[in-house]
Amino acid sequence: MSSPENEAMEAEFDTVAGWTEEAVRALGPEHAIPAGCRGSGSEGTLRWLADRLEPGPGTRLLDSGAGVGGPAGWLAAERGVRPVCAEPMAAAARASRRLFGLPSVVAVSQRLPFAGASFDASWCLGVLCTTPDKAGLLRESRRVLGPGGRLGLLVFVADGPLPPPLPEGNDFPSETRTRQLLADAGFELTQTGEADLADSPEEWTRRADAVEAEVERRHGGDPAFRQAQEQSRRVGRLLSEGALRPWLGIAVAR
Ligand SMILES: C[S@@+](CC[C@H](N)C(=O)[O-])C[C@H]1O[C@@H](n2cnc3c(N)ncnc32)[C@H](O)[C@@H]1O
Numbered sequence: 001m002s003s004p005e006n007e008a009m010e011a012e013f014d015t016v017a018g019w020t021e022e023a024v025r026a027l028g029p030e031h032a033i034p035a036g037c038r039g040s041g042s043e044g045t046l047r048w049l050a051d052r053l054e055p056g057p058g059t060r061l062l063d064s065g066a067g068v069g070g071p072a073g074w075l076a077a078e079r080g081v082r083p084v085c086a087e088p089m090a091a092a093a094r095a096s097r098r099l100f101g102l103p104s105v106v107a108v109s110q111r112l113p114f115a116g117a118s119f120d121a122s123w124c125l126g127v128l129c130t131t132p133d134k135a136g137l138l139r140e141s142r143r144v145l146g147p148g149g150r151l152g153l154l155v156f157v158a159d160g161p162l163p164p165p166l167p168e169g170n171d172f173p174s175e176t177r178t179r180q181l182l183a184d185a186g187f188e189l190t191q192t193g194e195a196d197l198a199d200s201p202e203e204w205t206r207r208a209d210a211v212e213a214e215v216e217r218r219h220g221g222d223p224a225f226r227q228a229q230e231q232s233r234r235v236g237r238l239l240s241e242g243a244l245r246p247w248l249g250i251a252v253a254r
Contacts, residue, residue, distance in 0.1 A: 008168035009130065010089070011224035012231045013038075016215065017068045018091035019225075021099060023214035027207075032099045033077065034204045035211035036070025039126030040154055044199035045248065046074050049152040052191055052250045053121045055081040062086060062119045064109040064141060065127030069096025076100060084119075086112055110136035117146035125154040129172045138185035142253050149253040151187060153178075154195060156235070157247045167234040175247055187251035195246035197239065 017038070024031045040046060055061050057080040063072040066085035073096070075081050085104035087093040096104045107113055109124065110133050122141055128134050141151055158172040173181070182189050200208075219225045238244040 006169055008227055008231055012228040013067065013130075014089035014091045015222075015224040016228045017089055017095055019215045019219050020068055020211060021091070021095035023211045023218065024099060027210055027214055029099075031207045031211050033070050033074050034200070034208040036068040036073055036095070036099060037208070038067045038070065040071045041126075041197040041246070042195065042200045043074070043204055045125075045154060045195040045197065045246070046071055046078075048193055048195070048248060049123055049125075049154070049250070050075060050079055053123065053150050053152050055079050055083075055121055057081060059121055060084075060119045062112075062114070062122040062144060064112070064122055064124040064137075065130070066092070066096055066104065067126075068092045069100045069102055069104065071123070071125055072096060072102050073100035076102065084114075110140050112140055112144050114144045116143050117149070118144050119149060120146070121150045121152070123152035123154075125152075126156065128153065128178070129156045129170055132171045134171075134173060134178075134181050135184065138181055138187065142186045145253045147253055151249075151251045151253070153247075153249040153251065155247045155249070156239070156244045158238075158244055160243070162238060162243050163241070165234055167231045167238075170235070172244060175245075178247065178249070182249070182251050186254050188254055189249055189251045191250040193248040195248050197246055 059081050061081050061083045063083045063085045066087045072083040072085050085096045086107045088108045090106050093104045093106045157175045159174050
């Protein structure tokens with residue numbers, strides 16, 4: 001990973017992930033889940049997906065592009081499942097292991113170190129829009145899910161050209177393209193929805209904000225912090241202007 005785009009993504013997804021773990025340790029474990037949801041955004045989004053994927057104890061579930069593990073940690077706490085996390089950024093993968101005690105591997109979603117049909121369900125939150133090789137990611141998701149396996153997706157979709165400045169390194173698909181990619185990879189899309197990224201309980205938001213403030217207090221002068229902050233500001237602006245939509249999908253492997 002050496003292009004400028006990937007430098008920005010490394011700042012956002014690796015360096016800040018490590019700082020987030022550090023801040024959670026300073027503030028207390030109750031901060032881990034809200035602060036660890038870096039992209040999936042809201043508890044309502046996780047609930048919408050979990051209600052449809054229906055994981056329970058014994059479900060073999062993969063979180064593909066798990067970040068620091070907040071969504072997987074939430075699933076473990078709420079549904080008694082023990083997700084496996086896969087994430088290319090080492091500091092983030094480490095955080096998911098240390099904060100939530102979950103098994104995690106450093107891997108891109110296009111090359112997962114698992115045998116075919118290893119999982120009953122998988123979710124992939126805010127990841128498809130960060131990688132140009134979307135077909136490869138979905139093919140690999142299909143491979144590790146057995147027939148009938150369920151995939152949950154949160155994708156930031158753009159249905160037209162986006163007004164600059166754009167977040168670096170992102171590659172937002174349209175909804176139409178996302179649907180086509182899923183069909184090509186051997187999935188049947190069974191349900192769709194739109195996430196409300198602001199529907200978390202007040203306490204959740206307060207804790208996420210506290211961790212962000214602690215990270216800023218410790219590292220606010222670091223260029224990587226400012227770069228990551230600018231990245232999320234740009235995504236936030238596109239979402240608030242409606243140029244990007246947080247699209248949710250449930251697909252079943254054919
Ligand atoms: C917006 S964050 C979402 C993290 C997590 N899913 C969540 O909702 O909190 C996007 C994540 O995708 C990861 N990522 C980027 N490219 C990837 C790829 N090719 N395969 C798997 N993960 C990738 C990034 O490292 C980052 O952790």
